[in-house]
Amino acid sequence: MTAFALYRLPHQQEVTLVEQTAGLPTEITSLQDLNGRQGFVLAPFQATADCPVLLIRPDRVQTFRNYALGIVPLFAEKRAAFLPVKCPHSPRKVASSQSERADYASDFASFHQQLLDGRFRKIVLSRCAEQSFIDDADPLQLFARACEYYPRLFISLVYTPQSGYWLTATPEVLLEGEADRWHTMALAGTMKLEGDDLNGEGERVQWSDKNIQEQRYVASYIMDCLSHQATDIREEGPRTVRAANLVHLRSDFTFTLLDRDCVGNLISQLHPTPAVCGLPKAETYRFIQTHEHTPRRYYSGFMGPLNLQSSTHLYVTLRCMQIAEGQYRLYAGGGLLKDSVEEQEWLETEAKLETMRQCIATKKM
Numbered sequence: 001m002t003a004f005a006l007y008r009l010p011h012q013q014e015v016t017l018v019e020q021t022a023g024l025p026t027e028i029t030s031l032q033d034l035n036g037r038q039g040f041v042l043a044p045f046q047a048t049a050d051c052p053v054l055l056i057r058p059d060r061v062q063t064f065r066n067y068a069l070g071i072v073p074l075f076a077e078k079r080a081a082f083l084p085v086k087c088p089h090s091p092r093k094v095a096s097s098q099s100e101r102a103d104y105a106s107d108f109a110s111f112h113q114q115l116l117d118g119r120f121r122k123i124v125l126s127r128c129a130e131q132s133f134i135d136d137a138d139p140l141q142l143f144a145r146a147c148e149y150y151p152r153l154f155i156s157l158v159y160t161p162q163s164g165y166w167l168t169a170t171p172e173v174l175l176e177g178e179a180d181r182w183h184t185m186a187l188a189g190t191m192k193l194e195g196d197d198l199n200g201e202g203e204r205v206q207w208s209d210k211n212i213q214e215q216r217y218v219a220s221y222i223m224d225c226l227s228h229q230a231t232d233i234r235e236e237g238p239r240t241v242r243a244a245n246l247v248h249l250r251s252d253f254t255f256t257l258l259d260r261d262c263v264g265n266l267i268s269q270l271h272p273t274p275a276v277c278g279l280p281k282a283e284t285y286r287f288i289q290t291h292e293h294t295p296r297r298y299y300s301g302f303m304g305p306l307n308l309q310s311s312t313h314l315y316v317t318l319r320c321m322q323i324a325e326g327q328y329r330l331y332a333g334g335g336l337l338k339d340s341v342e343e344q345e346w347l348e349t350e351a352k353l354e355t356m357r358q359c360i361a362t363k364k365m
Contacts (some may be wrong), residue, residue: 003042003056006140006154007305008147009313010171015147018305025160028053031271033335034264041314042166045272045296046289049321052337054160068361084136085365099265100129101346102292108342115338121215123287125345129353131360137323139165145359150155150244155313156303165323166298169355172316174270174302175263179310180256182230186219186238187316188275188335188346189249192351193242205240205247207355212238214335215249221281222253229266230255244319244355249350263312267302276300276316276333288330297322299331319355328340330356 003020018040025042028034031053034041040056047053081165104127114120145156146169153169172187174276175275189211215238226233237251257266277300288296332352334345 003054003160004054005156005158005303005305006143007040007154010152010154013065014149015064016058017062017064018056018058018063018303018308020057021059023057025054025056025162028055030264031268031294032264034306038361040158040304040308041159041306042163042269042298042301042303044298044301045276046285049296051297052162054162055306056158060220061308080212082136085113085325087136087326093193100127102186104279104346104349105129105342107291107293108336108345111268111287111336111341112342114287115336115340119277120284120287122214122274122335122337123284124276124300124333124335125350126288126292126294126296126300126331129330130256130301131328131357132199132326133328133360137234137328139323142167149358150355152243153319154304156315160302163298165358166303166317166320167323168303168315168317168345169244169359169361170318170320171241171248172275172300172318174273174304174314174316175267176304176311177257178312180260181182182255182257184222184226184255185214185255185272186222186251186253186273187241187248188215188276189219190334190348191354192245192348193245203248207240207249210337214337215251217279219251221254221274221279222270223253225266225269226253226255227264229259229269230257232256244358246351246355263307264269267314271302272300272318273342274320275335278335296331319352320354321360328360329340346354 003025005018008015023179042054044051068268111123111125112203138159146155150169153171164174173185175184177183191205233255235253238249239251240247298317299320301317302314303317306312330353332349334348
């Protein structure tokens with residue numbers, strides 16, 4: 001394999017492997033160029049020369065049933081394809097927790113000022129936390145842990161020569177469906193479950209006005225996008241949904257595409273949604289690119305199978321990390337409104353980072 005994607009859909013027992021056996025994945029210059037294509041898509045928040053939209057060609061597609069019996073044995077004959085990420089003898093020095101916190105405080109101040117000045121209604125601020133490892137990292141083991149820990153989430157492990165290894169465990173659908181019937185969602189607002197609430201689905205959570213407003217912004221944006229590309233649009237929600245030890249507010253949209261051959265057109269309108277960018281979209285998008293300390297790369301982009309076996313499942317790349325030589329790079333973010341408080345927002349990102357931290361904290365199986 002020169003590139004591959006391994007993924008498991010939420011609440012499923014099947015793992016699918018998409019392999020490209022020769023050449024490099026196709027670099028897509030415009031999301032509209034995804035019209036009529038098939039494969040596994042890996043798209044960044046902002047496409048650049050060194051972080052392009054990639055399409056893994058499905059030279060081979062295999063589905064492995066009942067992963068719960070053990071993912072690693074299932075891939076015994078393919079073990080060499082899932083090469084470990086080597087740790088150099090002198091690991092690269094990673095940013096300290098103090099510098100990460102200082103960078104976030106600086107970014108929050110500049111982002112929040114735009115809200116106070118009335119330039120933006122909402123903007124998403126993200127951060128990157130780096131963690132070194134002293135032994136070789138095993139991406140396949142990490143994928144197996146994510147599948148075990150997070151049955152509600154879309155789990156994927158992607159490798160291309162252009163992007164390297166990315167592991168994702170995300171709750172948010174960007175676009176999925178087949179034939180004429182399609183689905184997307186507005187997912188925003190975050191609270192951490194603790195104590196007895198961990199035994200349920202978050203049914204006792206009381207949402208703040210800030211979270212409710214943030215989710216409504218996303219839902220309204222998605223409805224506007226769909227009004228130009230779809231018919232028979234139905235919205236349900238919002239409702240509380242659980243993702244790992246967090247809960248979110250979610251509205252679901254089902255609809256009929258006006259032109260099933262132009263999925264790329266709708267993707268180009270939806271991405272990035274206000275759930276990962278802000279409002280107004282163009283202005284917040286530019287501000288994020290200019291002012292965030294760390295480039296997001298594939299965090300808050302999207303990924304998933306496109307028109308494979310006649311169906312599409314594209315997910316927003318949240319709760320993710322890049323596995324590079326000597327370090328994990330974990331990403332998280334949160335939506336800011338005028339009444340946001342820095343310490344609360346920082347703690348929200350810490351809670352989101354726990355999704356990936358739990359995978360790398362577990363001893364090797």
